[in-house]
Each structure stands twice: as C-alpha cells, then as structure tokens.
Amino acid sequence: MTVLDTPPGQAPGGLAISSQGLTKRFRSGQVAVDGVDLAVPTGSVYGFLGPNGSGKTTTIRLLLGLLRPTGGSHRILGEAMPDRSASVLPRVGALVEGPAFHPYLSGVDNLRRIDAADRTVDPATAAARIEVALERVGLAHAAGKRYRHYSLGMRQRLGIAATLLRPRELLVLDEPTNGLDPQGTREVRALLLELAAAGTTVVLSTHLLSEVQQVCTHVGVMHRGRLVAQAPLDELAARSVARAAVRTPEPARASQVLAGLGVADVRVDGDAVSGDLRSLAPEAVVAALVHAGVPVRGFEVRSADLEEMFVELTGEGFDVSG
Ligand SMILES: Nc1ncnc2c1ncn2[C@@H]1O[C@H](COP(=O)(O)OP(=O)(O)OP(=O)(O)O)[C@@H](O)[C@H]1O
Numbered sequence: 140m141t142v143l144d145t146p147p148g149q150a151p152g153g154l155a156i157s158s159q160g161l162t163k164r165f166r167s168g169q170v171a172v173d174g175v176d177l178a179v180p181t182g183s184v185y186g187f188l189g190p191n192g193s194g195k196t197t198t199i200r201l202l203l204g205l206l207r208p209t210g211g212s213h214r215i216l217g218e219a220m221p222d223r224s225a226s227v228l229p230r231v232g233a234l235v236e237g238p239a240f241h242p243y244l245s246g247v248d249n250l251r252r253i254d255a256a257d258r259t260v261d262p263a264t265a266a267a268r269i270e271v272a273l274e275r276v277g278l279a280h281a282a283g284k285r286y287r288h289y290s291l292g293m294r295q296r297l298g299i300a301a302t303l304l305r306p307r308e309l310l311v312l313d314e315p316t317n318g319l320d321p322q323g324t325r326e327v328r329a330l331l332l333e334l335a336a337a338g339t340t341v342v343l344s345t346h347l348l349s350e351v352q353q354v355c356t357h358v359g360v361m362h363r364g365r366l367v368a369q370a371p372l373d374e375l376a377a378r379s380v381a382r383a384a385v386r387t388p389e390p391a392r393a394s395q396v397l398a399g400l401g402v403a404d405v406r407v408d409g410d411a412v413s414g415d416l417r418s419l420a421p422e423a424v425v426a427a428l429v430h431a432g433v434p435v436r437g438f439e440v441r442s443a444d445l446e447e448m449f450v451e452l453t454g455e456g457f458d459v460s461g
Pocket residue numbers: 165166167169170171189190191192193194195196197198346
C-alpha cells in the first residue's frame with residue numbers, strides 16, 4: 140500500500156473495522172478482493188473510494204458476512220468475524236443492496252414490517268423507535284406516503300432509517316448517493332454527517348472523489364481489488380506535492396538551474412518549466428534563477444490536488460461530479 144498503515148501501537152479497540160489480507164476469489168477465477176488490509180478508525184467517516192468494478196461492494200459484502208472470504212480475516216467493532224457475527228451484527232447498520240421495501244406500503248408501514256422482523260427488540264416500543272428513525276432521516280412528514288411515490292432520495296433515506304431502528308455503532312453504506320439528484324445527494328450527505336456527529340462510525344463506498352472530500356475524515360482507495368491507499372484525508376492533503384512552474388523565454392537554462400537545485404521531475408513544455416519543489420523554498424528557486432541570469436516572466440507554485448494524487452495511484456481518474 141502506498142500511504143499509511145495502521146499507526147503502530149493502535150489498539151484494535153480503536154478500529155471499528157480491521158482486516159488482514161481479506162481476499163475473495165470467485166469461482167470464475169476472478170480475484171475481486173485481493174489481500175485487503177482495512178483500518179477504519181472508530182468515530183471516522185471512512186470513504187471507500189474506487190472506480191466501478193474495483194471491488195468495493197464485494198469487500199463490504201465480505202465484511203458483513205454476506206459472502207465468505209477465500210482468504211484473510213477481519214474484525215468488526217473489535218470482534219473476530221464471522222465467529223462473533225451474532226453479537227456484532229446487531230450493532231451494525233448496513234445498506235448494501237437497496238432493502239426490499241414494499242412499493243404499496245407507506246414508509247412507516249415498511250418500517251413496521253422490518254422492525255417486527257427483529258426478534259431482539261421490544262414490540263411495545265416499536266412505534267416510538269419508528270417515529271424517531273423517520274424523524275432522524277427527515278421523513279416524518281412523508282411517513283404515510285406510499286413507498287412507490289417516494290423520490291430516490293426519500294427511498295435512500297428510508298433505507299437508512301431502516302438501519303436506525305436500533306442504536307448502531309457502525310453504519311456501512313454501499314454507494315448511498317448513487318442515482319440521487321443533487322437535492323437527494325445533499326440530503327443524504329447531511330444525514331451522514333449528523334449521524335457521524337452523534338458518534339456513529341460511518342463507512343460509505345463511492346466512486347466520487349468529491350463526495351469523499353465533502354463528508355469523509357478518512358479514505359481508502361480501491362483499485363482492481365487492492366487497497367492502494369488508506370489515510371486520514373488531512374494527512375493526504377498535507378502530503379500533496381508542491382509543484383513550481385516558471386515561465387521563461389529560456390526554458391533549457393531554467394530547467395538546468397532547477398535540476399541543479401534538486402527540483403525533482405523537471406519538465407519543459409514550451410516556455411514553461413515545472414518541477415516538484417520537495418522541501419525547497421519557492422523564493423530560493425526564484426533567487427537562483429535570477430542569479431543565473433534566467434529571465435523569469437512568471438512563477439507559480441501549486442499543490443497537486445487529491446484527484447491528481449489518486450490518478451497517480453490508480454492510473455485512472457475518479458468521477459468528481461456530484
Ligand atoms: N458473484 C460474482 N461472481 C463473479 N464475479 C463477481 C461477482 N461479484 C462481483 N464480481 C466481479 O468482481 C469485481 C468487483 O466487483 P464489485 O461489485 O465488488 O466492484 P465495485 O467496486 O463495488 O463496483 P461497482 O461500483 O460497479 O459495484 C467485478 O469485476 C465484478 O464483475
């Protein structure tokens with residue numbers, strides 16, 4: 140993996156999800172998940188980012204015990220899976236495939252059905268639980284409306300409400316904003332932030348880098364079944380490389396000066412010469428250029444953004460719209 144592993148000495152209790160070498164080889168021979176070491180800190184909003192087909196859904200299914208891994212091991216809320224599934228899974232809310240809601244029943248009736256199927260909760264308090272769940276996802280006003288008349292955003296929020304019928308320490312959501320219009324997307328993201336603020340660890344898979352930037356504290360990047368990066372978002376931002384670009388009528392000489400200073404990856408493109416500054420101060424570079432008699436018409440320093448870093452890691456871009 141390129142960026143970070145679990146900080147040394149971090150207790151497993153500090154991780155809501157951890158996996159070692161998690162692997163899934165399908166009967167077809169395809170290795171959809173290949174030796175994935177996840178570390179999802181308790182209290183984080185963890186963006187599980189990757190292009191379509193990179194193995195996110197399969198990983199989530201493995202974590203939740205919906206699929207049997209062909210290799211590796213994992214823990215959820217500190218407990219070994221799948222051995223401890225019975226005690227762990229009730230503490231975990233999951234939205235993986237859209238839950239099977241009945242189209243002709245109202246939102247509240249759908250939740251009543253789902254709640255009634257849970258043998259571990261007290262039926263006497265069902266109405267209160269359902270009311271609170273609908274309230275939390277902002278659907279109280281539409282509780283009596285039939286599911287088939289719900290917008291996509293409302294359907295998704297009802298799905299999240301279904302996971303909230305009992306207190307959850309961890310929510311795992313597979314592409315919770317996929318297919319939603321901008322309004323629905325905003326609603327779901329705001330809800331996730333609220334849940335996180337209330338102390339729930341949230342894992343969401345997404346192919347949208349912008350979504351990770353807007354709601355996540357941590358990111359894990361999947362590419363072809365492998366976890367190619369995993370880090371707190373602010374750490375990634377701090378690692379982004381500062382690149383300097385000089386505009387000059389003498390690019391060849393400028394590139395010699397930059398290389399001589401230790402600027403890395405020096406590139407010439409017309410009258411522009413650019414390179415990675417590493418720890419060099421921009422003013423020292425300008426001074427050296429001037430000292431060498433290179434006419435400087437323009438000088439700019441900019442940090443590679445997250446998208447550029449991820450493209451570098453995966454060789455692919457992420458859909459950043461939405
Ligand atoms: N049951 C299965 N049998 C064989 N191959 C599968 C199965 N499920 C998924 N795959 C393959 O595993 C790879 C990873 O799929 P997965 O759905 O986990 O990716 P993903 O990152 O969630 O993508 P998407 O966002 O498109 O769902 C894909 O190439 C997919 O075709």
